Amino acid sequence: MGYGAVTEKIILELAEIAGASHVWTTEEKREACSRDETTTLRPEERFMPDVVVAPSSAREVSEILQTANKYKIPVTPRGGGTGLSGGALALRGGIVISDERLNRIIEIDEENMAVVTEPGVITSEINAAAAEKGLAYTGYPMSVLSCHIGGNVAENAGGGNAVKYGVTMRYVLGLEVVLPTGEILTLGGKLMKDVSGYSLKELFVGSEGTLGYVTKIILRLQPLMRNRAALLALFADTAGAIAAVPRMMARGGLIPSSIEYIDAYCYVKACEFLNEELPTEGVGAVLLVEVDGSDQDALDNDIERAGELLKAGGASEIYVADTRFTRERIWAVRRNIDEALRVTDPVQTDEDIVVPISKIPDIARGLKEMERRFGVRAANFGHAGDGNLHPTFLKPTDMMMERWQSVETEIEWELFRMTAELGGVISGEHGIGSKRKKYFAELCPRENLELMKKIKKALDPNNIMNPGKIFDL
Ligand SMILES: Cc1cc2nc3c(=O)[nH]c(=O)nc-3n(C[C@H](O)[C@H](O)[C@H](O)COP(=O)(O)OP(=O)(O)OC[C@H]3O[C@@H](n4cnc5c(N)ncnc54)[C@H](O)[C@@H]3O)c2cc1C
Known part of the structure; x- marks a missing residue:
């Protein structure tokens, strides 16, 4: 058009x-x-x-x-x-x-455990305001200090807490959305249940700004968990680390607030970036497990239980961080992987696949094979508790740029085909946007894609709203 x-x-x-x-x-x-x-x-x-x-x-x-x-x-x-x-x-x-300029937190409603906010508020500010009332917003992503809540809604962002608390969608109680044709919709409200007609509100969460502009958001809050502890468990390899996840959750009956997976390369790079002196010798994979709760005795039990289960799962060493300082130290390793990789390996492409948890070792094996075939580094980390991984392909310094550019697309195809064969999809939280639309066009079932296009045309007849994202019309 x-x-x-x-x-x-x-x-x-x-x-x-x-x-x-x-x-x-x-x-x-x-x-x-x-x-x-x-x-x-x-x-x-x-x-x-x-x-x-x-x-x-x-x-x-x-x-x-x-x-x-x-x-x-x-x-x-x-x-x-x-x-x-x-x-x-x-x-x-x-x-x-x-x-x-749409940057006000309009209300923290303690009785209904809800926050009413405009989209331009930095997500961490919502948490800070909620914490003053003993409440918390738990759907936030790792970029919480710089992203906006409107962007989180548009992307249906997830994060490190998703294994226990879920992603943004779970917390969106209500939205005000302006359609591309100018109508202002009010969807949902401070309601814990709503089956009155189609779930229009959900249609806009994760629609990547292609269906309407979000101007107001009502989010559900939770009681603030004041006690938390992190465990960093070192494993000889990925298969061992991932096998510990169901051992903890399905068989051990423990749902941690986070279970993050870090491969050896990312772990070493992040430690070096931070001048962190955690042991790296013989480490093949790392799990960062966090447990939280309102009762310190119950939390102490969970820490002990998590430690036992990780040990029984083959962890060679476990570090328990139960003060704010030590917890931050351990989390800094996970949070700084992106930055660390951007410093040492600036030419890269990072991905966001999601597979059934039990298939994570298959992905790790596939990535090793891809390293051999394409002559690139495939670093890997992500949210082991929900199968959402961020394989990051890095151009070796001695690879010519032309060669990198010619293999980049091939690498992405290989990863996405492997993901699909394992029952996964190409984005778990970052979205399709413009980056992944050519892959999405091929890998999304045809009928689903056609339905999405019909919805888009119905709401945005002139295709003015964020055109060229998710799919082309
Ligand atoms: C270091 C780092 C860590 C990250 N960690 C995570 C993570 O853990 N989990 C995760 O999910 N993502 C993560 N991200 C990605 C990113 O932070 C999220 O996608 C976030 O939700 C984007 O929010 P934003 O405000 O920056 O949106 P933008 O980048 O500005 O926009 C994102 C999309 O939202 C649309 N949009 C923005 N505002 C509105 C609105 N008011 N109405 C309609 N559409 C709108 C835009 O058009 C665009 O399509 C990370 C990014 C970085 C750099």
Whole structure:
């Protein structure tokens, strides 16, 4: 479809709606919105919108979308810009709607254990505000300090706590969404149950900004678990580490709040990056297990039980971190893997597959085979408790860039085919965006893809809302 150009007249209309000081055409502002954290973007790559606008209400968003729809201008919603699938990139220029002025926590409702918030709030701020009332928002991702809650809803973000607490979707009680044609929908509310008609709210969670712009979110809160402890268990290999997961949960009856898997390469790189002196000799794989609870005695039992189960599962050493300081030290290893790999292996592509937990060792074996075949490094880490892994392919320093670029797509295909054969899918939490759409087009069942396209066309007849993401029309 041909899109209209962003003319002076349109910019004046946007200024009428949001106020001239909240509409930018400067190089600096457009540049700031031209990238996200997707690792496959080349350093010089930019997707410049023609204009950035920051509305302050659903009504303003509605008027902006009506204008965009009238002139057929593509619109890209933007949150914290931490996405890893190119979701916030303005592939076709046009208007970026920034959430920077939709940044208020409207209410923490203790009685209904809910928070009402605008989308531009940094996710960790929701947790800080909830904690003051003895409550917590547990659906947050690892990027909690920089991502926005609207971006989390759009991506249905998951994170380190998903094994016990689930992902964003579980916590979204209500949404206010503006459709690409300008209608403002109110979906759900402070309700723990709702089977009144189709689950429209769920349709928007994880829709990657392609169906509407989220302007208000009601999230469920939980009681704050004040006590927690982390165990770092060292294993000789991946198969041993992963076998310990069902031993702990299904047979041991213990559901930790996190079970993170780290392969030897990522573990060593993160330790070096942090100057951390944990033992690395003979370590083939690591599990980071966290348990939490409101009662210290019960938690002490869980720590002991987790330690026994990990030991019985073959862990050679286990470090228990039960103070805030030691816990942070252990978690820092997991949290800094991305950063550590970006420093030593800057040319890379990171993935987000999800497979049944028991298939994780098959993926690890497949990655070893791919290392041999393609001559690249395949680092691997992720959420062992829910089978969501982040294999990260790294270009060796002595590999020519042309060679890397020619094998990159082949590597991705190989990984995604192996994932599908093992009963998995290509994204567990980062989304399809623009990065994975060519693979999704092939691997998503045809009928499912066609239905998604019909939904998109029904809600966005002019295909203005984040076009080129998830699939092409
Ligand atoms: C170091 C690091 C660690 C990460 N860890 C995790 C993790 O553990 N789990 C995980 O799931 N992800 C993780 N991510 C990826 C990323 O943080 C998440 O996808 C996050 O949800 C993106 O939020 P954002 O505000 O940055 O969104 P953006 O990147 O700005 O946008 C993401 C998508 O949301 C859409 N969008 C944004 N706001 C709105 C809105 N108001 N209405 C409609 N659509 C909107 C955009 O158009 C885009 O498609 C990580 C990223 C980094 C860099």
